[in-house]
Amino acid sequence: MVNRNKLLLIEGDSTEGKLILEALVDPRASSFDVDWVRLLSDGLKRLGERKTGLVLLDLCLPDSEGIATFEKVFAAAPHIPILVLSRLNDESTANESLKRGAYDYLLKDHLDRYTLTRALRHVIERKRVEDVLFNEKERAQVTLNSIGDAVLSTDISGNVTYVNPVAESMTGWSRQEAVGRPFAEVFQIVEGSTHKPSRNPVDMAIAENKTMSLTPTCVLIRRDGLELAIEDSTAPIHDRFGKVTGAVIVFRDVSASRAMTIKMSHLAQHDSLTDLPNRVLLTDRLTQVISLARRTSEQLVVLFLDLDHFKNINDSLGHAIGDKLLQSVAQRLVACARHSDTVSRQGGDEFVVLLPQIAHVADAAVLAQKMMTALAAPHFIAGNELRINASIGISRYPNDGQDAENLLKSADTAMYYAKEKGRNNFQFFKADMTTRAVARQSLEGLLGRALERHEFVLHYQPKVDLQTGEITGIEALLRWLQPDRGLIPPPQFVPIAEESGLIVPIGRWVLREACTQLRAWLDVGLRRISVAVNLSGVEFRAKHFLEGVRTILEETRLEPRFLEFELTESVLMNHVEGSVSRLQALKALGVQLAVDDFGTGYSSLSYLRRxxxxxxxxxxxFIHHITADPNEAAIISAVIDMGKKLKQRVIAEGVETREQRNFLxxxxxxxxxxxxFSHPMAAEECAKLLRTGIAKNRQ
Structure with missing residues (x-):
């Protein structure tokens, strides 16, 4: 370890060496640990031991003279301060040694104890300060080279004086290339949104003598043209008197974080499944459009769209297929809309379309019909041919609402009215719809408690053999006897039950009640007929429907051949492949199957055969018009013939007159x-009818 007070004296003259030695070991002065050698070769050996902290060197030695003496010592110990001893007549050589690295020189002609010790103390202190400064500089250099931020400094003229490795990487300029060049040449920045050049932050920091920052959207153009989003802080550099001498800029690449911020902002305002604007972004845009329309006295329209019976597909085929269908729906809606329109997903199977600056309200009807037509075309997803319809409610500004909330509410209300009108249609909002919407919500609340309060009853209507007049079966028809409202017709509550999912437990109750009642009639010896139960799409595609049917048949002891399920064409055609497999499972169970309301859907002979x-x-x-319209009569005749060819029974619904019966x-x-033949009736009346049969004049 080097001792700063360990002095190596290299002096060839014995007399002068002793004088110097006496001066340095004087007890009145701070002592030095002096090692005296007379030859350069011995001095070099001592330096090789690395224990010396200071060298006092005479340039004229027995084995070396002149500047070469200094060069050999300096080469052996470049980091040890060297104080040269010289004669007045050789001062030029001493000066040359200063240029080559000596700390100072002393003239032997004017050397005394005070001058010598003072000079040595000065060299030691200078070396100490240099070491401190070097360590500080080295620490700063290592820090600047190792930190994750880029650092670049300039002089007062704006020329680069320093570039750390990160800055080299981000600018594309090496330190050797960048130093001395104008800052603006090395550090090219533009506004991210416009690509116009940004103000030079170094010039601003120097001119205003304060810390400055770039705009949040600033982009650095690297030497190779790559663009990097950056954040920075630029500060002026001052000398010891407070004068600005340059500037330093610390900057970092925030491309990833800025991209993540943009992505998070997008996710916060868009639906993750369809990438459409979500409720938040729609509300913001709707509020802005309303503000503009208020100033310009223009109209705007909101379409609230809900998919019909989407839950059936989701429940039967799974959420993965349902999600794909929603994506397909979103694509078709966007394809129908104008560039200025906003198509958004509100959640579930609900979509909202905002039509700003619409000249004619009739244009909204045209778009609604266009969207319904587009959605009705088959969706081919994962090997499935899916069909879906939509109910659309339309509200207008300023007629149907003065703000976003009320416009959406009005469109939503109109959409529910469209569902009540049979679905697959659009309706403009009308003031009286609000009253109906409130009544519907009230009815939905009552419906949720109707099952547990035993408010449902079944009525039965017979089916009759048109040739013999014999009763061939009965259809179980659900009725809701609400204590406060009386008998509520099925069209008023069944759609609500389907949309809310309540139809599944209600349907299970209907099936159990019908099977129990028929078993009771069979047990007392009444006519051996079947009972038909209507089956909704929600029930048909419910996860455990088949197991539930099997369980109820077992628990009620009813043979499967006495049970018949009636399903509409639309339910069967919603997902043909799934319908075929489920129907086959029911047939394997032994129950009978019938297509209800045949002729109103879009089935074909090829599907019926499957x-x-x-x-x-x-x-x-069709039945109501067969005696008045030859075309309807021809259709009925054709369907009857088709049923016979397919070996299927044909049942005419809604027979109300003798003429209709005769035609059939x-x-x-x-x-x-x-x-x-008979109105629907309670179980007690139906039992009497089963005993007596249909009146002769009605057969």
Whole structure:
């Protein structure tokens, strides 16, 4: 370890060496630990031991003279301060040694104890200060080279004086290339949004003598053209008197964090499944558009769209398929809209379309119909051919609401009215719809408690053999006897039950009640007929539906052949492949299957051949017109013939007159059902009818 007071005296003259030695070991002065050698070679050996802290060197030695003496010592110990001893007549050589690294020189002609010790103390102190400064500089250099931020400094003229490794990487300029160049050449920055040049932060910091920062969207253009989003802080550099001498800029690459911020902002305002604007962004845009429309006295329109029976698909095929369908729906809606429109997903199967600056309200109706047509086309997803319709409510500014909340509420109300009108249509908001919406919400609340309060009852309507007049079966029809409102018709509450999912437990109750009642009639010896139960799409595609049917049949001891399920065409065609497999499972159980309201959907003969159907129930719309419209009569005749060829029973619904019955008899229709034969009735009345049969004049 080096001792700063360990002095190596290299002096060839014995007399002068002794004088110097005596001066340095004087007890009145601070002592030095002096090692005296007379030859340069011995001095170099001592330096090799690395224990010396200071060298006092005479340039004229027995084995070396002149500047070469200094060079050899300096080469052996470049970091040890060297104080040269010289004669007045050789002062030029001493000066040359200063240029080559000596700390100072002393003239032997003017050397005394005070001068010598003072000079040595000065050299030691200078060396100490240099070491401190070097360590501080080295620590700063290491810090600047190792930190994650880029650092670049300039002089007062704006020329680069320092570039750390991170700055080299970010600017594309090496330190050797950058130093001395104008700051603006090395550090090229532009505004991220406009790509216009940004103000030079160094010039601003120097001119205003304060810390400055770039704009938040600033972009650094690297030497190779790559653009990097950056954040910075630029500060002026001052000398010891407070004068500005340059500037330093510390900056970092925030491309990843800025991209993440943009992504997070996008996610906060867009639906993750469809990437459409979500409720938050829609509300913001709607508020802005309303503000503009208020100033310009323009109209705007909101369309609230809800998919019909989407839950059936989600429950039967799973959420993965349901999500794909929602994405397909979103794409078609966007394709229908204008560039200025906003198509958003509110959640679930609800979408909202904002139409700003619309000249004619009729244009909204055109778009609504366009969207309904686009959605109705088959969606081919994961090998499934899916069909979906939509109900759309339309509200207008300023007629139907003065703010975003009320406009959306009005459109939502109109959408529910469209569902009540049979779905797959659009409705403009009207003031009286609000009253109906409130009534609907009230009804939904009552419906949720109706099952546990035993408010449901079943009525039964017979099906009759049109040739013999014999009762062939009965259809179980759900009725809701609400204590405060009386008998509520099925069209008023069944759609609500389907949308809320309550139809599943209600349907399970209907099935159990119908099977229990028929088993009771069979047990007392009444006519051996079947009971038909209507099946909604929600029930048909419910996860444990088949197991539930099997359990109820076992618990009620009813043979499966006495149970018939009626399903509409739309339910069967919603997902053909899934319908086929479920129907086959029901047939394997032994129950009968019928297509209800046949003729109102979009099934085809090829599909009917694939379904294991036992009966076709002709929709009452055709029956009501067969005696007045030859076209309807021709359709009925064709369907009856088709049913026979497919070996399926044909049942006419809604038979109300003798003329209708006669027409059906003549054309070979097998069975009929309707008011002509009997109204739906309670179980007690139905039991009497099963005992007596249909009146002769109605057969």
């Amino acid at each position: 379904f294991p159907i036992d009966a076709l129930k002709l929709d009452q719309f 008899q003549v054309h070979g229709c097998g069975e009929g059902q309707g008011y002509y």
